[in-house]
Amino acid sequence: EVQLVESGGALVQPGGSLRLSCAASGLTFSAYWMNWVRQAPGKGLEWVANIKQDGSEEYYVDSVKGRFTISRDNGKNVLYLQMNNLRVEDTAVYYCATTTIFGLTMIPGEHWGQGTLVTVSS
C-alpha cells in the first residue's frame, strides 16, 4: 500500500521558517516526480512546486519563488519543502502528491498524503 505522510506543519510568525517533510512508502519513490500542493482554509487547491525524479529540475509557482525550496532524498524516500520568509497568505494545509510519467503519459496526483497544516500568524 502506498503511503505518503507529511509532517512539520506548525504555527509560525510572519518572516519565520519551516521545513515540511513527506515520507513515502509502498512505492518506488525515485521513479516519481513529486509535488507540493496547498489549500488555504476554505479555499481551493494551489500547486506550489515540483521536483524531478533525480532532483535535477524544480519548478515553483511565482508567489513562492525565492522563498521556498523543494528537495528530495531518494535514499531515505523523503520529500522536503523548506519555507523561508513566511507570509500570512502561506497559511494552508500542505499536501505532497506524486506524478507518474511513462513515455508521453503523465498521471498527476495518483497518490496524496493527508496533509500538514501551516499557520502563519503573529
Place this chain on the structure above:
Amino acid sequence: IVVTQSPGTLSLSPGERATLSCRASQSLSGSYLAWFQQKPGQAPRLLIYGASRRATGIPDRFSGNGSGTDFTLTINRLEPEDFAVYYCHQYGNSPLTFGQGTRLDIK
C-alpha cells in the same frame, strides 16, 4: 494557464447526471487535463487524467472528454457519495494550475 470551472455550484438529486465544465486560457498540449474529487477533511482523489482516462478504481459513471481549451466531466446516475467538490487541473505547463472548483450539492 488559467483554468476556469463552471458552474460554481451545481445542485442535483441522486440518480441525475452532472455535467461540469473547465475552460483553459490556452490550448492544453497533450490534453494534460485532470479532474479531482475532494470531500471535507480529505485529500483530493484523482478521477480522470489525460482529459478522458479514468484513474484506477474509478467507477465508469465518471467520464471526461474534451481537448484544446474546453473539457467536461460527466457523472452519470449520481450516487450519494458523489456529492463533493470537483477540481480540474492542467499539468502540461508550469506553473501547474487548478480551477477554482465546482461544488456538487444534493438538491
